[in-house]
Amino acid sequence: MTAAEPWVVAVDVGGTKIATGVVTRSGELLSRVVVPTRAAEGPEAIRERIAESIAEAIEGATATTEAVAAAGEGQNGQATGMARGHGQGDGRSSLAGQDGRGHGRRWQPRPAAIGLAAPGPMDTERGVALAASNLGWYDLPVGPVLEERFGCPVYLENDANAAALGEWLFGAGRGAVNLIYVTISTGIGSGLVIGGRLYRGKHFNAGEVGHMVLLADGPLCTCGQRGCWEALASGTAIARDARQIATAFPEGELYRRCGGDVTKIDVPLVAEVARAGDKLAREVLDQAIRYLGIGFSNLINMFDPDVVVVGGGVSNLGEALFGPLGEYVARHTERRVKEPARIVRAALGENSGILGAAAVAWQELGDGRA
Structure with a gap:
């Protein structure tokens, strides 16, 4: 039986929208969720919307991979492909860890980490957003709150820094x-x-x-x-x-x-x-x-x-x-x-924010070719 593969959740927070996805080590995007930021509702409301989008992205990735596994069972056990950010994939297991009777890929039951990119300087050591004026975030603890909720490490990063790392790991660099x-x-x-x-x-x-x-x-x-x-x-x-x-x-x-x-x-x-x-x-x-x-x-x-x-x-x-x-x-x-x-x-186009946040998480986990 193949070892269960790790995955991360990546969140790109902007002034108008929050884009969240489940991303594999190779940069495959297994799900993508976009919700409005609604910054006028306040920093805590934005933080809660981020948490909801993370849960939705995980659920979406699980549903996608389970559907692929089910489709594969109807084709003599051959997988039909997994939705991903750059086209069709080759997986067929669910994020719940099921492996489709031993065929295809298996996934760990929970995220290895969460990467979050947002505007402004971030205290990456404490997981605190120092100053993101368009979000109303000033010395706001984001990482610790999400860590407690999802039971995995959370890594914050400035959005331009994250985009740089994303292009370096997955894109033009x-x-x-x-x-x-x-x-x-x-x-x-x-x-x-x-x-x-x-x-x-x-x-x-x-x-x-x-x-x-x-x-x-x-x-x-x-x-x-x-x-x-x-x-x-x-x-x-x-x-x-x-x-x-x-x-x-x-x-x-x-x-x-x-x-x-x-x-x-x-x-x-x-x-x-x-x-x-x-x-x-x-x-x-x-x-x-x-x-x-x-x-x-x-x-x-x-x-x-x-x-x-x-x-x-x-x-x-x-x-x-x-x-x-x-x-x-x-x-x-x-x-x-x-x-x-x-x-x-x-090179990463509309998914640059998500893949940048994912690159931050993978590098912090030691899987970012550094």
Whole structure:
């Protein structure tokens, strides 16, 4: 009889939704549950909703694997496949530990651990969320409460750090030793994997690269400083600059395409108008890419990573971003390095948060190739 396989529960907590899944050691996603965060109901209510989503994800994975086992019994004992995050699988047992008369895979009866990723700094040693303003979490014990409820260790991590570890273990950074993950969306965040381990810093606040000042007296940032990287090159910054240009040039294509309502201008629209040949939209993108290039060049010169993985909404620009970004970085990084860092797009897609939280749990358990 094959040994029962371990599994973890992974939770990705955001300002609008909580995504929870059951994940195997190889990154198979056996179930996925998404519920609204409802942050306005308060921190304790969010914590309770997390617990409910964990129970639901476990139940969903059990139901899925039991159904597969039952289907397999109707096909001469051959398994038909297990639902997973990257396509069809090959398991046929339930998470209750049943093995379908000795065929297929067996699962341990309870999670080996729970990994939880959320915004803001996390005290990973005590399992306490230090400051997640959009959740109303300030010095909130999350790990200890969930540990008592589910009877297994709970590991908290900042969401960008978790995404970095997820790409390193399961995604675009597999095989790397040193990795920088940068997410570019409403802001710019980062996670650092150095020597196969997350680098969190003394105060669990490492990787706040969005607040590197690149332009003295530049645009005001939400942090109160001026000229931060995210104030110059995030999706929010691109949309802001495009709206200002559209307002200044109402005869232009950007203004026409938004129907005179500049609040409708976002990164995809700017990129579309730029591709159509509009010079003003092209200037907005070129300026953002130049500042992104400065920031990435600084990070590469500072950390000398194997790979830089880029996620977030702005990464959806594809070659329109990665082509000129790569050229800029090649001109402005240390030329004595024979094999400079690759800059690649994140690979885990919509499941990056769940798989990142799972990677945190697996590495803490000693199953994260470090």
